Amino acid sequence: MTDHDTPTPGASTSASTSHDHDADHGSVFDGLLGGDDSQWAFGTDFEDPLAGVDTTIPDGVDAAALASYCLMLGDDALVASHRLSQWASNAPDLEDDIALANVALDLLGQARLLLTRAAAADARLVPRLPEGSPVPPEDALAFFRDESAFRNVRLVEAENGDFAETVARLLVFSTYRLALLQRLAGSRDGVLSAIAVKGVKEVTYHRDYAGRWFLTLARGTAESRRRLVAGLDRVWPLRAELFRTHAVERTVAEQGVGVDPADVADEVDVLLEQVLSVSGIDRPEVPPTGTVGGGAGRDGRHTEAMGRLLAEMQVVARAHPSGRW
């Protein structure tokens, strides 16, 4: 898994040696990647979000519960990221294509950190791969788990629908996730806290993006409003599941490392009501999607869309369990 598409500073060296016939001119990027720090074209100063963070598990914390909790938050981000990345080359215009890809990459970065944390806290969660496989734990978790081992809420696995439905889903998801991350910044687990601090800045933008588009589509044309209302009707039934407290979430909340999602329900509801109100959109009157045998996404019980999503996401990695990427 990789969450960056930027050439690394070292990449210019290999690029220039592989183009020796062109040595007189060098790479067109040489001037941009040189030692002159006034150049900004490829950016500078990339930060490691976990630099200097204590990675030991705090006293009195159930490592297995912490690991399961990291899977929940990590799978939410991973699956949402995969769905959003399906918009690449399909969005209504180039600018929103890139905007959605940026959101997807932010979430993928959060997923990497959370899955890595999950594997470090409880190695038993990581699927066994062939002896000598170079696949790191985060990738083993992302690409070699079966559907029932995924702990994401069902909201993020649903098909994208049209742009308006995606905007409605992203608004609900990012409002929920931002409220969680803001509280999680105070986690006793230094790693979760650092991931949350980084994530708050990212998801604040995601919510802003979704909220602005929600308002624009609601107040736009009759057609954009019709599509938004229809999309919101499909998103809304999966909202209630976000605030059901799973036993793992209760445990980590009691131990001061996690957040009980029921605690953010009111805040999320008020924020969504504000967006609905300024947009002039009525709160959908649709019943919540039921549970399966008393469980939902956090218990590994997913909708039909999840199997197809995983098949697409995992097929290449599973075909090469000893592959190096």
Place this chain on the structure above:
Amino acid sequence: MTGPADRPRAEWPLYEVFVRGKRGLNHVHVGSLHATDDEMALRHARDVYTRRNEGVSIWVVRSDAVAASSPDEKDPLFAPAGDKVYRHPTFYAVADDVPHM
């Protein structure tokens, strides 16, 4: 009466984007993009032009608000400066600790 401005446009207006790489440098023109209004143009510029950590500040301006010189005026506008070597401050040594010169 319905004028051209009242009808829905098939395409969003074009904006020019300027990004400042870091404090102390000036904004540099980096490209253009489409957006429905100024606010969306700023956000699109953030998404399209600063996703690799390139900037700390963005300006956007409607392309149709930019006044540009015409290629026909090239000679009267710019040719006279071509032979005035004494206008270049090349006769001074620049101190080593002066950045961005």
